[in-house]
Amino acid sequence: MATAYLELLEQAPDLDAVVVPVGGGSGAAAACLVAAALAPDLEVVAVQSAAAPAAHDSWRAGDLVQRDIRTRAEGLATGCGFALTQAVLRDHLADFVLVDDDAIDRAAGLFLTGARTVAETAGAAGLAAVLADRERFAGRRVGVVCTGGNASPAELRRVLASVPA
Numbered sequence: 001m002a003t004a005y006l007e008l009l010e011q012a013p014d015l016d017a018v019v020v021p022v023g024g025g026s027g028a029a030a031a032c033l034v035a036a037a038l039a040p041d042l043e044v045v046a047v048q049s050a051a052a053p054a055a056h057d058s059w060r061a062g063d064l065v066q067r068d069i070r071t072r073a074e075g076l077a078t079g080c081g082f083a084l085t086q087a088v089l090r091d092h093l094a095d096f097v098l099v100d101d102d103a104i105d106r107a108a109g110l111f112l113t114g115a116r117t118v119a120e121t122a123g124a125a126g127l128a129a130v131l132a133d134r135e136r137f138a139g140r141r142v143g144v145v146c147t148g149g150n151a152s153p154a155e156l157r158r159v160l161a162s163v164p165a
Contacts (some may be wrong), residue, residue: 005145008145009117011154017042017045022048022076023048023055045094051069056098075120075121075148082161105158107125108121120148126146
């Protein structure tokens with residue numbers, strides 16, 4: 001994942017923030033390490049489903065915690081924080097937010113209909129976070145990382161149903 005963030009910063013070196021989906025946290029940790037090395041002023045914001053908040057809650061608590069998994073976003077379905085990724089996130093992450101699964105579905109639907117990009121719901125969580133907090137990101141150059149396109153037919157039908165007509 002680190003090479004993806006390296007390429008992102010090479011193509012868009014003037015980003016103010018990057019919003020990264022989190023399951024276990026390896027992608028967000030990679031974003032943090034690349035930003036620390038190449039763009040120390042870049043704000044790295046992690047996002048996880050409110051229906052599987054273990055990594056988020058571990059980061060907020062400063063200790064590893066376990067949480068129930070109720071999310072539909074398989075790539076975000078993590079029931080506990082992981083020591084290595086949490087250590088990196090604690091040192092470098094600017095913020096960690098939660099979004100609900102319906103917002104994630106809508107974001108995946110927008111990727112599909114607006115950008116013609118198949119995004120699994122976990123991969124659409126970054127866009128969901130930006131849309132959920134428009135004021136925070138307004139007027140800023142924000143990179144939204146779409147981390148996966150492994151959407152099943154059932155997932156695609158669900159996200160398309162969430163797109164306004």
